[in-house]
Amino acid sequence: MMLVKLGGSIITRKGGAKQVRRDVLRRLAHEVAAVPELIVLHGAGSFGHTLAKKAGLKQGIARPSQFHAASLVSADVRTLHVEVLRALQAAKARPFSMPPGQVGFARGGQLAVMAMGPFRLALQQGFTPVSCGDVLLDEQQGVAIVSADAVALHLARELGAERMVFATDVDGIYTAPPGKPGAELIEHCSPDALRKHVLGGSGKTDVTGGMAGKGQAIAAMAELGCEVWVVNGLKPGRVRDALRGKDPVGTIVRG
Numbered sequence: 446m447m448l449v450k451l452g453g454s455i456i457t458r459k460g461g462a463k464q465v466r467r468d469v470l471r472r473l474a475h476e477v478a479a480v481p482e483l484i485v486l487h488g489a490g491s492f493g494h495t496l497a498k499k500a501g502l503k504q505g506i507a508r509p510s511q512f513h514a515a516s517l518v519s520a521d522v523r524t525l526h527v528e529v530l531r532a533l534q535a536a537k538a539r540p541f542s543m544p545p546g547q548v549g550f551a552r553g554g555q556l557a558v559m560a561m562g563p564f565r566l567a568l569q570q571g572f573t574p575v576s577c578g579d580v581l582l583d584e585q586q587g588v589a590i591v592s593a594d595a596v597a598l599h600l601a602r603e604l605g606a607e608r609m610v611f612a613t614d615v616d617g618i619y620t621a622p623p624g625k626p627g628a629e630l631i632e633h634c635s636p637d638a639l640r641k642h643v644l645g646g647s648g649k650t651d652v653t654g655g656m657a658g659k660g661q662a663i664a665a666m667a668e669l670g671c672e673v674w675v676v677n678g679l680k681p682g683r684v685r686d687a688l689r690g691k692d693p694v695g696t697i698v699r700g
């Protein structure tokens with residue numbers, strides 16, 4: 446089984462108003478459509494981070510107005526989710542919606558429980574489960590914001606994925622923030638080396654940990670035996686090549 450995450454920063458315009466990048470989404474849907482035994486995940490981008498941050502939802506619900514905000518973010522994520530499902534359908538894939546907010550819950554801000562039965566059954570029956578970063582109910586703090594990276598790690602642990610492809614807006618993982626002088630693309634690395642190279646936030650509005658949170662999830666997945674590829678989803682063909690095991694420009698993290 447393989448996993449692919451379409452980052453929120455490539456399928457939406459992150460940081461501003463809620464806007465789907467339909468051209469990118471359509472192309473990526475075609476790149477993943479023919480892959481059997483695949484779970485597709487997507488981030489929330491501007492459909493989740495902007496309001497979640499403004500309303501302070503990461504720490505859960507502390508005041509009445511946050512109920513409304515949580516409900517709005519949940520609905521906004523579903524709006525994007527339906528766009529992803531439609532794009533995959535148009536590409537002749539067989540997507541089946543499985544947002545973690547419906548099949549799981551959190552405890553203390555972290556994903557705690559997610560039903561694996563529906564994912565297993567969907568795969569067995571020949572569907573492509575589609576999950577995402579989401580607002581989840583939380584036993585301790587009302588709600589939690591859970592990234593698709595955390596959902597992917599949970600799925601890899603429970604279902605045993607052989608490869609995970611992260612489609613991001615940069616060519617891979619760098620030794621320093623991309624664009625900074627001396628920043629070099631890391632082509633291959635171990636989970637330990639990755640932990641040393643992860644250098645903090647991604648610089649955009651991101652309530653689920655930015656690159657640091659992603660780096661930890663990637664390292665943990667690689668330690669489970671799941672090979673993790675980080676590629677640029679804005680460059681045509683890279684996600685498809687990574688899913689086929691062809692070595693595209695990018696970073697491969699192996700335990």
Ligand code: IPE
Nearest residue numbers: 453488489490493578592593
């Ligand atoms: C974020 O999910 C979930 C919410 C803000 C509701 P991700 O962390 O996976 O999203 P991106 O890829 O960074 O946009």
